Amino acid sequence: MRSPEAPSLEGLVAEAQRVLAICNACRYCEGYCAVFPALERRLSFSEGDIHYLASLCHNCGSCLYACQYAPPHEFRLDFPRVMAEVRGATYRKYTWPGAFSGLFGRNGLAVGLAIIAALVLAFAFIAAYAGPERFVSAWSDAQGSFHALLPHDVMTGIFGIVFVAAVALLGVGFARFWRDMGEKGGELAAASAAEAAHDAFTLKYLDGGGIGCTYPDARPSYARRRFHHLTFYGFLLCFAATCVATIYYYGFGWKAPYPYLSLPVILGTLGGIGLLIGPPGLLWLKARRDPELADPRQGGMDVAFLVLLFLTGVTGLGLLAWRETAAMGTLLAIHLAMVLALFATMPYGKFVHAVYRFAALARFHLERRRPLDHTAE
């Protein structure tokens, strides 16, 4: 199903400017997060400011429930939704190449096609290289059984290229965004970056000012932060498992599959468990969230990314569980396809929120040290 057309950037900027002027005159939400102290530094809001503030917003919802001007008040102030809509525009505007920005609007379709393409590629390659019978025949757990299906250098080559390309494309988005916020390239000072990393790794601003954020409904809760931690750290642990395995292979010549108590398997198992619980938890919360908080056009993108993360985790754990059975060949093909699809779609899906949020947090810490050029007293 095709998502409804996104609103024009001009219209979004105008609505954000209206909303931000009300917020700047009110300021009651200042204690909830970084967005409000950041907006209070300004007397007017450029488009760059609006992209910055939107990516600083974690969509926790606390300000909406506290807002005396929230709908049905005639000011119709729905801060989290406006910021969510702007983030959608941010992703489209700063993605590179720009011709791919349409992928955000039809993200469910894009991710689905990527999964299918990756599956076809994985099965076709293994069938051609090792023979189709390998999908249904038993394999011993002897070192190197995986690579009898897929040579290690081929795997490293494909994933390496996709990974480096994804990082480069995300880096271009980051640089464009950073420049439009009005910051110079060299100003991402180490201290600000470290503070931003701290905020990102702890999800500092998913806490509603210290009581838990009002998500999915008006009752403050830490559920979203916890599920996000499971997802994020699950992903990082899986990534770490892959890195360690690569070092094992090239550094020591140890070939996968590794024993159950080896570092890559322990990291991957813990990460897989995180991805087994985190993404479904976030999807479960998302299904229950107040529709006022959401930009309905981004539902497909959010769901596609979470489903793909979940599939990556599940197929990884499945491969671990049944790697000594006849199903190993099939499971390996499916798991590698999921990982490939995940990295291939990374620059054109929900993952990009991490890039812009980090940039916004770093900018926040950079900016808050500077003296104000006006007094708001």
Add this chain to the structure above:
Amino acid sequence: MQPFDPSRTWDVLVLGGGNAALCAAITARAAGASVLLVESAPIAFRGGNSRHTRNMRTMHDAPLGPLTDAYPEEEYWQDLVKVTGGLTDERLARMAIRETERHVPWMIAHGVRFQAPLGGTLHLARTNAFFLGGGKALVNAYYAAAQALGVAVSYETEVVDIALDDGRFASATVARAGERHAIRAKAAVVAAGGFESNLAWLREAWGPPADNFIVRGTPYNMGVVLKLLLAKGARAVSDPTQGHCVAIDARSPRYDGGIVTRVDAVSLGIVVNREARRFYDEGEDFWPKRYAIWGRLVAAQPEQIGYSIIDAKSMGRFMPPVFPPVKAASIHELADALGLDAEALERTIAGFNAAVRPGTFDHTKLDDCRTEGLSPPKTHWARRIDTPPYYAYPLRPGITFTYLGVAIDERSRMLMQEGSPAANVYAAGEIMAGNILGKGYLAGIGMAIGTTFGRIAGAEAARHALA
């Protein structure tokens, strides 16, 4: 729970749904009473003017939560005497003041969170405890706490009559979804606010100028309960022209504009009326200490309108208002844009500029920038208005709440005309704030009064009902 079960007699019926009503309902329920709270507003607009508040002026002898330093009872009391000109009941006022210190832990226990003072309000860091997220967050926390305790709540429920004979409450008749219900209770807490949303009543009190007033607060305070109580023999306090009335942007919505409608530019420039004449010392004192008199000052001007005028030097030196200023390259153009007599405005500003004495401008203190030989003078922060572009904000009187109310005693019991307390009626919040606020306003004292007498009224009503 069936709020309108005709066979039921509640221990405590709370009329109203703002801070004072909630404090009373929570306290009475915690004491073991069955409690029904009826709120006239729909759920989205529940909470009366508490929805628009942001802090409580709080006494403390040592740093307390977000509050710095100390704000002793005596200083608080003297601040109140200054703004009311002594039109206050010292016994009740000191009760409200003293209790605030004890409210903070009670509020936290019921879900309210505090935060450091908001940007632009550092001058209140010592005296006023700010609620995280403001008054609506506080109201949300209290409704959640009340309902968790088992308080029954009925929204969109209007009081239409009260059975009150010889100072004894028997029942209230309410209307909900077109149906009327009689609700019996052993005790009643009246916490239904003033009458500021009732334009007809404001006109009765103020005459035609009321037509130019803007109601900064809730549209739901029609004064229905207040009127019924006064008609049935309650003793009135204060008078219907008194209230918390500030000068706000003339372009604000008729109701419910709240905090963002304020214009904090006044003390930086001059204010003229329809005739382009100044009418009061704009630099008399710090704006937070003077904002509450400017509503009445503007109300006294022709057509109840004023214009705060500043030049480029002052732009960005005050909290940004929600509406953009009227901007012009010359005073003449500014007058045209405002529909004022251009020559008159030029004369006023030329006269003002000529009267400004040299001084060292400092908006953070009562500086020495003043006028000489000008009437009315500007005694601080007087700088020539000579640097284009020029800016103006139109001002109207903005009513937050009215002070006409019912008299109470120190147990929050409503007093009848002859001076004896009603047997089982307790009043809290705006509906009795006039006992303490005869005139003027002190930022954050409304929440202090509502919380103190809300808690007392709830405790007393429960004690009476359970005796």
